[in-house]
Amino acid sequence: MDFEFSSEQDMLQKSFADFLAKECSHDLVKDWHKDEKGYSPAVWKKMAGLGWMELICDAIENNEGTGFLDAVILFEEMGKALLPSPLFTSAAMSGSMLLQVQDEDAVDKDLGDITAGKRIFTAALVNEKGEFDHNRSGVSAVSDGDGGYRLNGTRLFVPYADSAHYLLVCADVENGGPTIFKIKTGSAGFSIDPMETLYPERKCVVKLENVIMDASGIVGKVGRGGRYVDAVMGPITLLKCSEMLGGMDFIANTTVQYVKERHQFGKPLGVLQAIQHYCADMATLCEGARMTVYLAGSLINDGLDAEKEISMAKAWISDGYKKCTWISHQIHGGIGYTEEYPVHLYYRHAKENELMLGDARYHRGKVIEHMGL
């Protein structure tokens, strides 16, 4: 057992943190939220130059048996800074789905484009009802009799669809089952509308109306799409948990700093026991989050089954991150409720991600399932 980052991991973490401190202030985050693209292509290029997309794909592939935690550390830092970018959808979600395909030649070029940051991929996994469950696919693929397919359906919450070059979607092939298609954005019949949600990182509604795809647009094999999505859901969820852990850690630390500096009744707020207990509660929620994320990450590193532990992590963090932001708002009082102050960014980030990739209740159900109960 070793509960500390290795010196290499420490250096990696520092390099992520230094870059984000330099490139990503809260003011910039808010500007990017209002920007027409929703992120900074210039920063994206630098991230690619630092090899972040490649690091994520390598981590997910985990051939060395040690790399997955590197991606955990990266997303933790992303969560602290809240840098808006297609990193999660392109490198983590899309990259991991492509990595499921056994025929490497077929996906090599796409993976190369993703890891170089040259092309942005996005994954469309949420149906019209806002559900993640791919088996209730709202996208149909009907054979056109010529070896091709006609795709119809709507996907919600598609991250950065308006900046993406390609979209991965799991469609129900007539007589063939769930199948992943890679669609060039802007194809005929493909329409995109930005979505306004509680957390203003860019996401879109994508409508497919008679989009014509030939067989070369199929990723992997017909009928395997469900399995691909199932296989990536765990690691993807854990990386999302890592991002949430970062957000939680940041808001807890920021709040502790605030109670040391803010004076009322002639004393720092932090001398009050009610405030101290709030802070201890946040520390406990954060420590619990670290335990679950790093436990699941260690199991993945060891090549062991981590599905139950991943669900425990998402269950704990979905509730815990949110509670930390409630406490933070309560402690900050009026100033925390202003547009200018960053607390609301985390309050929003916590709520939106609580409900993404399955909320706490959903994952508690998964825990029970994995225990065979």
Next chain:
Amino acid sequence: MKFTLNKEQEAFRQEVIEFLEKELPSVTYDLDRYHMVGGISQEFSRKMAAKNWIGLTWPKEFGGSERGYVDKMILSEQLIRHRAPTGYHFVAERQIGPAIIKFGQQWQKDYFLPRFINAEDNISFCLLFSEPDAGSDLAAIKTTAILEGDSYVINGQKVWSSGAHQADYGWLLARTNPDPSLPGHFASSEMMLDLKTPGITIRPILNIMGEHHFNEVFFDNVRIDKKYLVGKENEGFKQIVAQLDYERAGIERLMQNHLVYERLKGHIRDGDIPAHDPGLAYWAKDAFARIETELNIGRMMCYHTAWMIDNGKRVSSQAALCKAFCSQYEHRLNDVATRVLGASSLIMGEENPYAPWEGLVPQSYLHSPSYTLQGGAVEILKNIVAQRGLKLPRA
């Protein structure tokens, strides 16, 4: 970073499991207390001693194995999972031995440590810390031990002394400097004493279940040789604070009710939930998944704390956070068990045919309020996390 056991640790875990599966069936001990850590069997303790598993973390010069606290955690976890009776040597090993090693005089080391390590006769200790006016505020103790010639003369009263009526020795914190203007932090000392010394009166305090576990202990001009002083005079409070971290770092607080967890899991797995109440079936699983998550987190917190000790890090805040979390988990576990079982869970008595799980649940539920108090109330522990961990200012 690696949150899983390495090969050697896994092999040790297997060795412990094999030992317990082989040795436990032949040991007899008081089953009434089977849901507690405190089952007492000198026979079993001697079997552990033969494996060198008492004093696992102690230095070799004192007969220990100089292994780390992570190994100790692996051992403790399996002892608890198997409900092994470790009560005979528990306090001596966890609290008294390490304190003697750290602060004790040479004769104390020579005399006591081999006896502890080998689970010999008369090694049972009780703690004499709390007083009627010194609970969470331990520094407020008033019991005095005044040096007269070569003896300390002890006067005062202690309270909540677990097992004092059965113990051979007491481990006392008393004011050695009676000057009331001096805070107790700088005026108290640790010492040990034979509980048969004249002038000691022990009276039972029955807990909410009517069990005799706690005692009041009165000292009326009790005279002990000054050689029983442990460590330095007037530094006892500092010494105890260091010891408390170790007390709080145990996995006992998380898993003392593990049988309730096991029974609850079995109950849900076997579908022993009335079909006419689908809400209960759903709720029970949801609540159990929370329990499972908290158990896993608590377990990792315990191992994390042990690892910090092994790596020479300060653990006060971590151990306090861990203990606060784990004790609240146990209380919730017992509450969930009552709600899943419904009204039947109220029925007491091992033999009662209407009582599910041999009446285990109401007992556990009645024990629960003590968990979040003993060894530092949750509120005190949160203060430690805030002040020592997060560096918030003291009032």
